[in-house]
Every structure is written in C-alpha cells, then in structure tokens.
Amino acid sequence: INRAALPYNCKNLSHYNLFEDQTDPTQGFVDNGMLYDLNTALFSDYASKYRVLYLPPGEKAQWLEGSQNNTNGTLRFPVGTVIAKTFSFKHDDLGETIIETRLLIHREGALEGRTLWEGLPYVWREDTSDADLFVTGTTREASWKYTDPDPDVNASYEGSTVYSVPSANQCGLCHNNDDLEAGDAPIGPKVRNLNM
Numbered sequence: 001i002n003r004a005a006l007p008y009n010c011k012n013l014s015h016y017n018l019f020e021d022q023t024d025p026t027q028g029f030v031d032n033g034m035l036y037d038l039n040t041a042l043f044s045d046y047a048s049k050y051r052v053l054y055l056p057p058g059e060k061a062q063w064l065e066g067s068q069n070n071t072n073g074t075l076r077f078p079v080g081t082v083i084a085k086t087f088s089f090k091h092d093d094l095g096e097t098i099i100e101t102r103l104l105i106h107r108e109g110a111l112e113g114r115t116l117w118e119g120l121p122y123v124w125r126e127d128t129s130d131a132d133l134f135v136t137g138t139t140r141e142a143s144w145k146y147t148d149p150d151p152d153v154n155a156s157y158e159g160s161t162v163y164s165v166p167s168a169n170q171c172g173l174c175h176n177n178d179d180l181e182a183g184d185a186p187i188g189p190k191v192r193n194l195n196m
Contacts (some may be wrong), residue, residue, distance in 0.1 A: 011132065022040065047144075063191060077106065100131070145158040
C-alpha cells in the first residue's frame, strides 16, 4: 500500500496501491489485505460486494470485550487501517461490471490525539482502468442476470437500476453514531458480524 497517500483524498483509487492488479479490486490484495464477509450483509440492489481489510504492518485490531458504553464498536482498528468495499453487478451474458469502491481510512485527526475515519467513494471508469473520486456522488446504470448460487433455491434474478453512489458527506448518514469513533466509523466489521 502507498501509505504516504493515506492522509490524502487522492483523485484516483490507484494512488493508494491497494490491489495487485489496479484494474481489478475483486482479488489480489497487497500487504496481506484480508477479504472478509459478514453474517448479516445489507442488500444493495443485487450488487455483489467485495470487502477487504488492510491493517498497518505489525498492528492488530483490538477487541473491546464487554464494553457497555460502546455496543457497536466491538473492534478498534489502529490508525492507518483501510477498509475497501467494492460493488459490482454480475450478468451471465456480459460478465461482471465493477461500479464503485468505497474506502474507509482511519487517519490522525486535526486535533492532536484524535483520530477519525474518512469515507471516500470511487467510481470505476467503463474500461476499469482506474476509479475516480466522486466526493459529490453520482449515478450509474447497472444490470444483473444470474442464477441463485444456492442449489436448494431454484431461482434466477434479472433486472436493472440506476445505481446511486453516495457523496462523501452522505457516508456519515450511516457511519456516524454516538457510540462510534469520530468520522465515518466502520459498521460491518464487528465480532458478531464476522463470527461465522
């Protein structure tokens, strides 16, 4: 990872150097990036999601066992942690279309001793050569067509939508909470959501 870039809202996702192939955020994660899934993932208009956690070298997340004052923050991540979530749509005839990668970067705050999480939305170019920062948000056409991967479910899904990429300010609508860390704190990677 280009850790020197983490304090900045880079124009292009590739500046952070998170993926072995900068045109494919679905596999090949540098610096031991860990792909993870959640027990209770939110439904997002049939989008597939790839969640990756990058911890700073030699650092660990801290489990806040039994914290009565912080019921949602059961894991505390060190400064320099990056969480990337990529949204894509699978189509049996067209392949997979990558739409967006959202970053949460844990940074030093403006006030000494304070840290904060910054949420940044990156929208992939049509040719997937890179993703561009869209702080004001945007929309993209998306379609999907696939058969349910569960062999016990005999169903296929097909449709299209105008997919909304949130603005950087909208990240806080879900990620700011009284019992979370400052800024756009992580929601999904909690012990109860990761314990599979």
